[in-house]
Amino acid sequence: MSKPVRGRFAPSPSGRMHLGNLFCALMAWIPVRAANGEMVLRIEDLDPDRSKLEYALQIEDDLRWFGLDWDEGGQKGGPCGPYYQSRRQSLYEECFHRLEEKGLVYPCYCTRGELHSAQAPHREDGMPVYSGRCRSLSPEERARLAENRRPAWRLTVPDGEVSFVDGWQGKYRENLARDCGDFIIRRSDGVYAYQLAVVADDGEMGITQVVRGCDLLDSTPRQLYLYRLLGYPEPEFFHLPLILSETGKRLSKRDRDQDLGYLRSFYGRPEPILGQLGFRAGLLDRPESVTAQELVQVFSQHPERLSLKKSAL
Numbered sequence: 001m002s003k004p005v006r007g008r009f010a011p012s013p014s015g016r017m018h019l020g021n022l023f024c025a026l027m028a029w030i031p032v033r034a035a036n037g038e039m040v041l042r043i044e045d046l047d048p049d050r051s052k053l054e055y056a057l058q059i060e061d062d063l064r065w066f067g068l069d070w071d072e073g074g075q076k077g078g079p080c081g082p083y084y085q086s087r088r089q090s091l092y093e094e095c096f097h098r099l100e101e102k103g104l105v106y107p108c109y110c111t112r113g114e115l116h117s118a119q120a121p122h123r124e125d126g127m128p129v130y131s132g133r134c135r136s137l138s139p140e141e142r143a144r145l146a147e148n149r150r151p152a153w154r155l156t157v158p159d160g161e162v163s164f165v166d167g168w169q170g171k172y173r174e175n176l177a178r179d180c181g182d183f184i185i186r187r188s189d190g191v192y193a194y195q196l197a198v199v200a201d202d203g204e205m206g207i208t209q210v211v212r213g214c215d216l217l218d219s220t221p222r223q224l225y226l227y228r229l230l231g232y233p234e235p236e237f238f239h240l241p242l243i244l245s246e247t248g249k250r251l252s253k254r255d256r257d258q259d260l261g262y263l264r265s266f267y268g269r270p271e272p273i274l275g276q277l278g279f280r281a282g283l284l285d286r287p288e289s290v291t292a293q294e295l296v297q298v299f300s301q302h303p304e305r306l307s308l309k310k311s312a313l
């Protein structure tokens with residue numbers, strides 16, 4: 001028997017969810033429920049300055065209001081818990097040490113200013129491709145720099161291509177050394193980076209399919225590299241087109257008219273909102289009112305209707 005599908009929704013509790021976050025939760029949930037799989041809710045509260053428990057609780061309340069449920073995670077707990085990243089430090093530490101033992105981790109003393117002033121090509125997300133400046137510092141140079149600065153920790157990447165086929169965006173490839181450079185796995189304030197935590201968590205939680213926004217498409221090669229180094233089986237990836245605001249910008253948690261607090265009180269019930277999202281996903285011919293469960297039925301009967309090929313980036 002093949003293993004059950006295990007999907008997840010992994011929100012950051014840094015504000016009220018907006019329509020784009022809900023779209024992502026819905027698109028992660030529908031295929032899992034259609035496959036009688038298991039759904040995990042993981043709260044990505046790695047960054048202590050931006051995360052709040054009240055937002056995490058609000059996320060649970062919003063998901064329930066829309067009829068989306070989960071088998072493990074959040075306050076409910078489960079066999080792979082805890083499901084709050086802030087409580088999973090020991091796992092990240094262990095992964096960090098495994099990478100260190102492979103000789104692939106080094107301290108980086110570059111300041112933000114130095115990184116941005118370097119004559120390096122820039123990634124799509126505006127970050128410079130890291131030059132490897134701190135990779136070959138001598139022990140003496142490291143000791144001298146460590147007197148005034150706490151380092152971030154970078155993972156050495158190979159000069160080789162990582163490619164994968166995204167379920168919605170098609171083939172995607174990146175040469176890690178050329179397009180990204182050695183990347184941070186632990187910040188200078190000691191917080192483990194998203195790239196490391198997300199792989200450790202999805203790996204340990206046995207996630208088989210990752211559905212998330214297209215803004216994370218270009219993180220995936222870095223994550224696949226980590227999957228291989230840490231020896232976790234790779235999930236399938238599906239990156240969703242982002243929902244844009246009326247001015248054509250990415251939705252942010254500051255766009256009040258798209259936040260779920262506003263939408264819930266404006267519509268009073270979930271069905272019209274779910275209808276709009278089902279229509280956007282190609283599951284409905286028009287934005288008519290539906291329940292989340294009805295969308296699962298449509299998808300179960302006509303999975304080919306889901307048409308999310310185009311990235312809005």
Ligand code: GLU
Binds near residue numbers: 044211
């Ligand atoms: N926590 C991330 C976010 O809310 C999502 C990470 C992921 O799905 O891999 O944008």
